[in-house]
Every structure is written in C-alpha cells, then in structure tokens.
Amino acid sequence: MPFSSLNARDVDRETALHVSAYHSNIDATTVLLPLVSISLRDKYDDNALxxxxxxxxxxxxxxxIPHSSTTKNGIFRCNPLHISAAFRHVDIVRLILPHTDA
Structure with a gap:
C-alpha cells in the first residue's frame, strides 16, 4: 500500500493512526507508526497522541510519545499533558513530563 494511502483521512479528518490510538489497538499502532505521518491532525486539530x-x-x-510533540495544542488549546492531567491519567502524565519543559 502506498504511503499516501496510509495517511488517508475519514470524514472527521482522522487517519488510521488516530483510529488505532483511539481504540487502543497496540498491534495496529505499532505497524502504522513507522509508515505514517504522526503529525497529521483531525478536524479538532488533535494528533494521535x-x-x-x-x-x-x-x-x-x-x-x-517518542515520535510526537508533547507541547503542541489542539483546537481547545490543550496539549497532551493538559488533557491527561484533566482526566487524571496519572500514568500518562508521568510518561509525558520528561518530554516537556514543564
């Protein structure tokens, strides 16, 4: 499959990586990660992280995290650290902190 097809978007401008991240599909995410552009954003300006x-x-x-910007905000001016803290995802906060200037 051509690289460009792997970055195809649905009606919400989500890529296959967005969908695999949303559904917690570790196998699909692992396969897609080296093949797609991780910086693409959906209609809410959110990347897969x-x-x-x-x-x-x-x-x-x-x-x-090693492949993503942890400081770029989505449409609601929240970055991954803001979101994980707001939803009390403490393990994710711990993962993100070493990759920020916080």
Whole structure:
C-alpha cells in the first residue's frame, strides 16, 4: 500500500493512526507508526497522541510519545499533558513530563 494511502483521512479528518490510538489497538499502532505521518491532525486539530491521552491509553501513549510533540495544542488549546492531567491519567502524565519543559 502506498504511503499516501496510509495517511488517508475519514470524514472527521482522522487517519488510521488516530483510529488505532483511539481504540487502543497496540498491534495496529505499532505497524502504522513507522509508515505514517504522526503529525497529521483531525478536524479538532488533535494528533494521535492527543487522541490516546484523552482516552487514557497509556500503552499507546508510550509508543507515540517518542515520535510526537508533547507541547503542541489542539483546537481547545490543550496539549497532551493538559488533557491527561484533566482526566487524571496519572500514568500518562508521568510518561509525558520528561518530554516537556514543564
């Protein structure tokens, strides 16, 4: 499958990586990660890391953090650290903190 097809978007501008992160599909996320653009954002201006932190998927966040910006905000001016703290996803907060200037 061509690289561009892997970055295709649905009606909400989500990529396959957004969907695998949202559904906590570690196998799909692992396969997609080296093949897709991790910086693509959906209609809410969220990247896949914001999507998984919102859902509290620690193991997906662990995969995405080394490849993602932890300081870029989505449409609601919240970055992954804000979101994980707001939803009390303490394990994700601990993962993100070493990758921020907080």
């Amino acid at each position: 914001i999507t998984c932190t919102d859902e509290g998927h620690t193991h997906i966040a662990h995969l995405l």
